[in-house]
Amino acid sequence: MSSKTPVRVDGRDLVLTNLGKVLYPEAGFTKAEVIDYYSRIAAVLLPHLAGRPLTAKRYPNGVDGAFFFEKNAPSHVPGWLRRATLPVPGSTMDRDTIDFAIVDDLPSLVYYANLAALELHVPQWRVAPDGTAQPPDTLVFDLDPGAPATIVECCRVALALREVLAADGLTARPKTSGSKGMQLYAPWDGRQEPSVYAKELAQRLEKADPALVVSVMAKKARPGKVFIDWSQNNPAKTTIAPYSLRARPYPTVSTPLTWEEVEECGHPGDLVFTAADVLARMQEHGDLFARA
Known part of the structure; x- marks a missing residue:
């Protein structure tokens, strides 16, 4: 049975789940600690995520369990979380576009940490305010x-x-x-x-x-x-973001x-x-x- 914890982060309401779940078994590092790390490192991490389409690598059952890469923002993503629909020519999923999440603020970062998105990968380019892809910077x-x-x-x-x-x-x-x-x-x-x-x-x-x-x-x-x-x-590739956790036996960081x-x-x-x-x-x- 999942436990739910309502929180308010910078004016946004979120529900955190299963905070006691151990995501790094060798270290005994829990989901609560993952969320705490991302919350505390946000001041230096967010500038490197801002404006960049997110590819999240999610480990719902911890680093020893199955994982998946997620480019398309989940259907249950809050309406306030910024998204950008971008073309993806040659997609392996036969999609013409992907609805990417753009993690620009602390509530968005906490939302993804709660999804056990341990690794945050981004490209070398940003999305303009009007949603168009910019040249690599x-x-x-x-x-x-x-x-x-x-x-x-x-x-x-x-x-x-x-x-x-x-x-x-x-x-x-x-x-x-x-x-x-x-x-x-x-x-x-x-x-x-x-x-x-x-x-x-x-x-x-x-x-x-x-x-x-x-x-x-x-x-x-x-x-x-x-x-x-x-x-x-x-432009189609991503690299692990500065300050992102890695899914190793211990919670190491880029x-x-x-x-x-x-x-x-x-x-x-x-x-x-x-x-x-x-x-x-x-x-x-x-x-x-x-x-x-």
Whole structure:
């Protein structure tokens, strides 16, 4: 039997359910704690979700249970939660459009946390107030280590990427994926098609250090190397949002980093941060991704 808890969040009425359900069994981390984390991190998280169509990865029975990606806003979504109907050419569901949710405010974020949307994924572009898709405003490189490579090797690649981006006048910002790799973001000025630019840089780094870097997706090419996934810049793709939880055994978070942390990383455990760690980091640093 589900338990229901009515709450009022910034003037919006919500009903939270099953707050005692454990969503991260190894950590004993409950749905109430998931909602609490998202509520407390909202000040730095929401700017990275605002205006971006949400793809939620939901785990109704916790990280050990079945999950599903949800792009279409649920039929029971409150009328006040912002939505945008956007074309999705080539949809695997044979849909011409999807009614996306846009999580712009705290009530919307709490609503999705209550749905056990542990992971929040967004594209590199935003939706204008009139509901139309805008050009990409962010460039992203997803650095994926092939075992036995780890995030330590990703940091070496991130430092090399930072240099080539800086030479092109772009300021890179690093974050962990919250899983085994990391991502680099840079504000994008539309100088060319972002996937083309990102692929060129990935290939350039692969040529400079083929023992460490690979730019092709083939799994057989990746053991011991770091795959620079430039294809994340395709407008149809999404990347885990800064400050989103991940569905790992423990409630790890995709965590913005300082470049000093990247430079000093010597062990994979150096860059693993849980929800509690990230809340403490927010108190110390604010939003590292808000800095130029």
